Amino acid sequence: MPLIAPRNSQLLTEISGAGIRDVVPDRRCVLCGGAALALAMLSPAARAEDDNPARSARPQAGDLLAFFEGDRAGKVIKPDDLKSGGPPALAWPMDPKSKTLRDGSRFNQVLLVRFDPAALGDEDKPRAAGGIVGFSAICTHAQCTVAGWVADKQVFQCPCHQSRYDPKNGARVVFGPAPRALPALPLKLDGGSLLVAGPFIGRIGMARPGMG
Amino acid sequence: MGVIGKGVKFAFAASLLGGVFTAPAIAAEVTNYAPVTKQRLENPEPGNWLLYRRTYDGHGFSPLKQINTTNVKNLVPVWTFSTGVIEGHEAPPMVNNGVMFVATPYGQVLALNAKTGDPIWRYKHQLPEDLFQLHPTSRGVALWQDKLFLAATDDHLIAIDAKTGKELWNTKVQDYQKGQYMTLEPLVVNGKVMVGGSGGEFGVRGYVAAFDADTGKELWRTYTVPAPGQPGSETWSGDAWKTGGGSVWITGTYDPKRNIAYWGVGNAAPWPGDQHPGDNLFTSSVIALDPDTGKMVGYHQYHQNDSWDWDEIDSPMLINMSYNGGQPFDALVHPGRDGYLWVLKQMDEGQIGFVYGKPFVGQNAFKSIDAKTGRPTVDPEHKPTTGKDVSFCPSLWGGKDWPAASYSSETQLL
Numbered sequence: 001m002p003l004i005a006p007r008n009s010q011l012l013t014e015i016s017g018a019g020i021r022d023v024v025p026d027r028r029c030v031l032c033g034g035a036a037l038a039l040a041m042l043s044p045a046a047r048a049e050d051d052n053p054a055r056s057a058r059p060q061a062g063d064l065l066a067f068f069e070g071d072r073a074g075k076v077i078k079p080d081d082l083k084s085g086g087p088p089a090l091a092w093p094m095d096p097k098s099k100t101l102r103d104g105s106r107f108n109q110v111l112l113v114r115f116d117p118a119a120l121g122d123e124d125k126p127r128a129a130g131g132i133v134g135f136s137a138i139c140t141h142a143q144c145t146v147a148g149w150v151a152d153k154q155v156f157q158c159p160c161h162q163s164r165y166d167p168k169n170g171a172r173v174v175f176g177p178a179p180r181a182l183p184a185l186p187l188k189l190d191g192g193s194l195l196v197a198g199p200f201i202g203r204i205g206m207a208r209p210g211m212g
Numbered sequence: 213m214g215v216i217g218k219g220v221k222f223a224f225a226a227s228l229l230g231g232v233f234t235a236p237a238i239a240a241e242v243t244n245y246a247p248v249t250k251q252r253l254e255n256p257e258p259g260n261w262l263l264y265r266r267t268y269d270g271h272g273f274s275p276l277k278q279i280n281t282t283n284v285k286n287l288v289p290v291w292t293f294s295t296g297v298i299e300g301h302e303a304p305p306m307v308n309n310g311v312m313f314v315a316t317p318y319g320q321v322l323a324l325n326a327k328t329g330d331p332i333w334r335y336k337h338q339l340p341e342d343l344f345q346l347h348p349t350s351r352g353v354a355l356w357q358d359k360l361f362l363a364a365t366d367d368h369l370i371a372i373d374a375k376t377g378k379e380l381w382n383t384k385v386q387d388y389q390k391g392q393y394m395t396l397e398p399l400v401v402n403g404k405v406m407v408g409g410s411g412g413e414f415g416v417r418g419y420v421a422a423f424d425a426d427t428g429k430e431l432w433r434t435y436t437v438p439a440p441g442q443p444g445s446e447t448w449s450g451d452a453w454k455t456g457g458g459s460v461w462i463t464g465t466y467d468p469k470r471n472i473a474y475w476g477v478g479n480a481a482p483w484p485g486d487q488h489p490g491d492n493l494f495t496s497s498v499i500a501l502d503p504d505t506g507k508m509v510g511y512h513q514y515h516q517n518d519s520w521d522w523d524e525i526d527s528p529m530l531i532n533m534s535y536n537g538g539q540p541f542d543a544l545v546h547p548g549r550d551g552y553l554w555v556l557k558q559m560d561e562g563q564i565g566f567v568y569g570k571p572f573v574g575q576n577a578f579k580s581i582d583a584k585t586g587r588p589t590v591d592p593e594h595k596p597t598t599g600k601d602v603s604f605c606p607s608l609w610g611g612k613d614w615p616a617a618s619y620s621s622e623t624q625l626l
Contacts, residue, residue, distance in 0.1 A: 106342040106389060143344040160346060206345060 056104030059093035059185060063196040065110060065134075066094045066101055074101060077112065079130050079194050087149045088113035088156065088167070090137055093196060107204045109137035109145055110185055111156060112194075113167050121169045127186040127201075129194055134185035135171040136204045139163055141178040143205045156182070179207070240332050242323060242375045246309045248355040250402055254468050261307045262355050264397040265616055269530035270465035272618035291329030295322060303352035303397070306360075313374070315350035315397075319364050321372060333377030337364050343388055347410065351463070352397035354405065356425050363394035363407045369423055371405075381428035385409070385421060392416045397463045401473060401503040404431060408460025408475060415455030415482070420464070420475050420499075422506060432506030436460060436477045436494050443508075444493035447516075452488035457481030458495040462614055465527040466503070467542075472510075472562055473503045474530075474544060478523035484598045485519035492517055496524045498546065500562045509562025515550050515588050519596045520577060521608040522549040528556065529619050529626075535567055543567065545619070545626065551575040551611030553626075554586065573611035577604050 065077045068090040072081075077091055091110045093102040102108045117131040124133050139146050139158040146165065148157035155174060156165040163176030171182035183202035188195050246252075248262055256262045258275045265272040279287070295301070299317035305326075306313040312326040319337035324330065343366050353360040353372070359380060360372040367386040372379055385407060386392045391414030399406045404422045411418075418436035423429065436458035438445040448456060457480045464475040480488055480495035493511070496518040500510035514524045528544035535543075535555065542558040551573045557565035566586035571578075577595060578588035594604040619626050 105340075106344075138342070142346050143342070144346065145344075160344075205341065 052100065052104070054095045054098055054100040055102055056108075057095075057102055058199055059102060059108060059110065059196045061196060061198050062096050063093040063102070064096050064099075065091040065112060065194060065196065068092055068109065077194055079114075079132060079189065079192070082112060082114035082132055084114050084116055084131060086113050086115075086151065086154055090145070090147065096195075106143075106145065107136070107138055111135045111137045111146060111167075111182070112187075113156075115154075115168060119168055123170045124168065124184070127184050127197070129187035129189045129197070132187055132194060133167055134187045134196070135165070135167060135182040136185065136200055136202075137182075138205045139178055140173075140180040140182065140206055141176070146182065242311050242332055245311065245358055245375045247357045248308060249357070253356075253400070257309075259307075260309065261304060264304065264352055264354075264399070264463040265465075265618070268466040268468060270527055270616070271529055271531075271621070272616055273620050293322075293324060293329045293331070295320070299348055302349045302395075306352055306355055308355060308374075311374070313353050313355070313360055315353045315362060317348045317350060319350070319362070319366075321353055321360060321362055321377070323374070323377060335362075335372050335377040335379070337362065337366075337368070337370060337379075339364070339366050340388065343393075344391075347393070347395050349395050350397075351395055354398040354400045356400040356403065356405070359425060361398045361400065361405050361425070363396055363398050365393045365395060367392055367394055367409070369394070369398070369405065369407055369428065371425070371428060383423055383428040383430065385423075385430075390414075390416065392459070394461075396461050399464045399466065399473065400425060401466055404503050406464065406473060406503065408462075408464075410459050410461040415457075416459060417454060417456055418458035418460050418478060418495075420460050420501060420506070422503065434499075434501060434506040434508060436497075436499065438493065447491035447493045449489055452490075452492075455481055456488060456492065456495065458492075459523070460525060461523070462525040462527060462616075464501075465530055467530055467558065470558065470560060470562070471503065472558075473501045474527050475499050475501060476523075476525040476527045476546070478525045479521045480518040483519060483521050484596045485517035486597050488517070490517060496522055496550070498524065498528055498544065498556070498564065500564060502562070510559065510564045512544075512554075512556050512564040512566065512586070514546070514548050514552070514554055514586075515578070515590075517590075520550070520604060520610075522610050523614075524548055524550070526612070526614060526616060528554075529617065530558070531619055531621075533624070547572060547612045547617050547626070549610030549612060550577070550588075551606045552578070552581075552588075556586075571611070574605050575611065 066074050089112045112134050114132045137145050141163050144160035146156045146158045148159050150157050161177050163178035164174045165171040165182050166174045183200040185200050186197035188197035295316045297316040303315040310326050312324045314322045321335040323332040353362050358374050360374050362370045366388045369383045369385050371381045392409040392411040403425045405425050406422045408420045419433050421433040422431045437453050437456035459478040460475050464473045466473045477494050477497045480492040496515050497511050497513040528546040531543045531545050533543050534540045544556040546554045551571050552569045553572045554569045555567040557567050569581050569586050579591045581588045596602045
C-alpha cells in the first residue's frame with residue numbers, strides 16, 4: 001500500500017484505493033511509516049512542562065477547535081475550512097476564554113470531517129454541526145493517532161495496523177483489529193463558529209489489561 | 213502435585229493469577245545479594261545471566277553442560293509463575309545467584325526465587341494514559357552493583373534497588389508524546405547506563421544516551437542522524453534529518469579490550485527513500501561509540517537510503533575468526549535484516565572494516581555488493597518509491613528480525 005506524503009497544510013494521508021494487501025494482524029507495526037503519522041505524533045507547539053490545567057482538561061462544551069499542524073497550526077477552525085466529503089482535519093480543543101490549546105494530553109486530539117448532513121447516520125446527526133462530525137483521534141487498538149484517510153471509501157484509517165472507522169456511522173470499526181468505535185465529540189454551531197457541544201462520549205484509547 | 217498425561221508429574225509453586233497488579237507489593241527483600249561488578253560482567257559465572265545475551269560479546273552462548281542433547285527430552289516443568297500481565301513477554305529472565313528478575317510489559321519488574329518461583333518483590337512503574345501502546349513490552353532490566361535499570365515505554369529510565377524493589381532514581385530520557393519510547397534492555401559499562409530510543413515508525417531522530425548509574429544524570433547523547441554541519445550530514449537533504457529515524461532499539465555489544473560499544477541503528481524514516489534522498493548516515497548501520505564520552509569512533513553502513521524498513525538494530529556479535537585461510541582477526545558479525553550475513557572487522561581505534569557479505573535468504577533488492585567496501589548496488593525494480601507498488605524480498609520483516617542470533621565458539625557455528 002503506497003503512502004502519499006501529505007500536501008502542504010494537509011496533515012492526513014490520503015490512501016489510494018489501489019487495495020490493501022492482506023496483512024496478518026501482529027503486534028509489530030506493519031506499514032506504520034509515513035510522514036502523516038510522523039506529524040501526528042509531533043505537536044507543532046513546543047510542549048511546555050507547566051501544569052496549566054486548561055491544557056490537559058478534556059474538551060468541553062463551548063470549546064473552540066484549532067488546527068493541529070500545518071501553516072494554520074493553532075488557528076481556529078471555521079466550518080468553511082472543511083470540505084464536504086473530506087478529507088478530515090486533526091484538531092486540538094481550545095479554551096474559549098484564554099485561547100489556551102488543550103494539548104496537554106494526546107487524548108484530547110480530535111478528528112473533524114464534514115459531510116452532507118443527509119448522509120450522516122441517525123446517531124451522528126444530533127451530534128453534528130452543519131454536517132461536521134467530531135471523534136477522538138486515538139485508535140482504540142494501540143492508541144496511535146488515526147491520521148489516515150481513505151478517500152474513495154470516506155473512512156478514517158489508522159497508520160499503525162490499518163484499523164478503519166466510518167465517520168458516517170458513529171466511527172464504528174469497519175476493518176482491522178480495533179475493538180471499539182472512536183468516541184464521538186458532539187459539536188454545535190454558534191453564530192457561525194464551530195464549537196464543542198459536550199464531552200467525548202465513551203472511553204478514549206484502548207482497554208489496558210495488565211496496566212492496572 | 214498433580215499427575216497429568218503419561219506419568220509426567222508437575223510441581224507448581226505459588227501461581228498468582230488475575231488482578232495481582234492492583235495488590236500491594238510483596239514486602240520482602242533479597243538477602244546476600246551479590247553486587248554485579250565490572251569483573252563479573254566481563255567474565256560471568258556460567259550459571260548466571262547478567263547481560264542481555266549473557267556476555268558482552270553478544271554470543272548468547274551458555275557453557276553449561278548438565279542439560280545436553282541426550283537428556284533434554286527428559287526435562288519436566290518445575291514451576292510456573294503467572295505475572296498477571298496480559299501481553300507478550302519478551303525479556304530474558306536475568307539471574308544473579310539464585311535471584312531471577314523478570315521485566316514485564318507495561319512497566320513491571322518482578323524478583324523471584326529462581327529455584328522455587330516464589331515472588332520476592334514486585335515493582336510497578338505508572339505509565340501515562342495517553343501513551344501509544346504499539347510495543348508495550350520490555351526486553352529486560354540491566355544489572356550493575358546492587359541496582360537494576362528499566363528503560364520504560366514512556367521514555368523514563370528507572371533505577372531500582374535489586375534487594376527491595378524500591379525506586380532509587382527516575383530520569384526522563386525523552387518526550388513520549390513525540391513518538392519515541394524505549395523497550396530495550398540497557399547496557400551498563402563501568403557505571404554508565406546506555407539506552408537507545410525506539411520509534412522509527414514515527415518521525416523521530418534516533419540516539420544513544422548514557423546516564424550515571426548512581427545518580428541518573430545524563431552524561432552524553434549521541435544522535436544517529438546528524439544535524440547540519442555534523443559528520444554525515446551531507447548524506448541528508450533539507451529538513452529530512454529532523455525526522456530521519458535511525459532509532460536504536462536493541463541492546464548493544466561491548467568490547468572491554470578496546471573499550472568500544474557497538475550499537476545497531478534502525479531504518480530511515482519515512483520508509484520510501486525518495487522522501488529523504490541521500491545515503492542517510494547512520495541509518496541501517498553499526499556505530500562504534502566510546503562509552504565514556506559517547507564519541508562515535510567508527511561506523512559501517514550496511515545499506516544506504518533505506519526504503520524497506522530494514523532496521524539493522526541487532527548489534528553485531530564480536531567473534532574472533534579467520535576467513536579464507538587468513539590470519540585470525542576480531543570480527544563483527546551481523547546477520548542483517550536486509551537478508552545478508554555481514555562480516556566486518558574491528559580496528560583498534562574504532563573504525564570498522566569490511567570483510568564480506570553474503571545473502572542468507574532470497575534477496576532481490578541488491579544486485580551486487582562492492583567487494584572492497586560492501587556497498588550494495590540496489591535494483592530499482594525492488595526499491596519502494598512513493599506512490600508506486602513495489603515488491604521486494606525479503607519482506608519488511610527482513611531475513612532476520614530483532615530476535616538475537618547466537619554463536620558457539622566450540623562448534624564455530626552461527
